[in-house]
């Protein structure tokens with residue numbers, strides 16, 4: 352079994368060593384999960400490619416029918432404090448006048464707070 356551990360993601364030290372499933376760096380003391388030096392967080396981007404993050408504000412770029420009701424989220428509606436989630440509707444948020452619902456990132460645009 353080849354003993355080639357990845358360098359420390361914090362300080363790039365090559366002197367990493369493994370303890371069970373954890374890799375340790377003797378130089379800066381960083382420890383991390385083997386095989387997870389770059390955690391794969393799904394990136395969620397808005398309609399024009401801006402990276403979105405939890406807590407961002409967005410505006411809706413087209414009228415969106417609310418599933419199971421006659422309500423419509425109007426184009427231009429500003430939604431604050433979004434939360435990114437996994438799934439088809441990748442933004443969980445509270446829409447003013449409507450309530451908690453999921454939005455698709457392709458139908459929103461990041462808005463300044």
Ligand SMILES: [Zn+2]
Nearest residue numbers: 359362376379
């Ligand atoms: Zn290190």
